[in-house]
Amino acid sequence: MNRAAEIFDHECDNIRLLGGEPLLNPEINTMLKIAREIFTDGVIDIVTNGILLTQMSEDFWRTCHDYKIYIEISHYPIKLDENKIKELADKFGVTCFWETDDLKDKFGVFPIDLSGKQDMRKNFILCHVPTICITLKHGRLYPCYFAAHVHHFNKKFNKNVEITERDYIDIYKDISKREIFKWLTKPVPVCRFCNIAGRHTTNWEISKQDISEWL
Numbered sequence: 507m508n509r510a511a512e513i514f515d516h517e518c519d520n521i522r523l524l525g526g527e528p529l530l531n532p533e534i535n536t537m538l539k540i541a542r543e544i545f546t547d548g549v550i551d552i553v554t555n556g557i558l559l560t561q562m563s564e565d566f567w568r569t570c571h572d573y574k575i576y577i578e579i580s581h582y583p584i585k586l587d588e589n590k591i592k593e594l595a596d597k598f599g600v601t602c603f604w605e606t607d608d609l610k611d612k613f614g615v616f617p618i619d620l621s622g623k624q625d626m627r628k629n630f631i632l633c634h635v636p637t638i639c640i641t642l643k644h645g646r647l648y649p650c651y652f653a654a655h656v657h658h659f660n661k662k663f664n665k666n667v668e669i670t671e672r673d674y675i676d677i678y679k680d681i682s683k684r685e686i687f688k689w690l691t692k693p694v695p696v697c698r699f700c701n702i703a704g705r706h707t708t709n710w711e712i713s714k715q716d717i718s719e720w721l
């Protein structure tokens with residue numbers, strides 16, 4: 507956060523703290539405080555599946571209130587005690603909302619093309635992800651969550667969707683925000699593994715842990 511603030515002059519439009527599931531992190535309260543103390547303006551929100559919200563401590567809710575942290579709940583086909591969540595949010599004066607309804611009943615499939623022979627420029631131009639999900643992970647800035655997390659897919663299915671030093675920026679190197687913004691307007695090599703034309707939505711179902719779900 508300190509390094510990001512240094513590069514971006516403490517200015518941000520929106521920082522979203524994501525997991526996995528961020529509410530599982532025992533240090534979430536500290537992280538929220540750090541984020542807000544360093545970025546005093548701009549929206550900071552936690553994106554959660556909501557399952558643990560009714561079990562979170564008073565300290566968590568008070569931190570969200572005191573440090574102006576919003577809570578965004580993703581739609582999943584699971585049972586949540588929505589009334590209890592709204593009650594808690596009201597009680598502690600926390601802004602808590604569900605993501606847009608158009609994602610409510612469908613699951614987004616973003617297939618991978620293992621051949622890596624897609625046109626990366628065309629893909630990048632058509633892809634909306636870099637405009638909403640620039641991802642900072644372990645000091646590296648990626649244009650999207652796919653580039654940041656595809657190593658999990660590689661490990662699970664013994665594949666090699668290659669991530670190179672050209673797919674991210676090390677924010678600890680000597681770089682300006684202008685250079686970062688410019689870099690974010692261009693495709694990265696891993697874009698050639700995205701099958702943009704194949705993106706679609708489908709009905710929710712339990713994963714069979716089969717690679718076909720990703721292709």
Ligand code: SF4
Nearest residue numbers: 629633650696697700
């Ligand atoms: S790798 Fe490129 S095309 Fe694929 S999601 Fe990221 S930015 Fe979009």
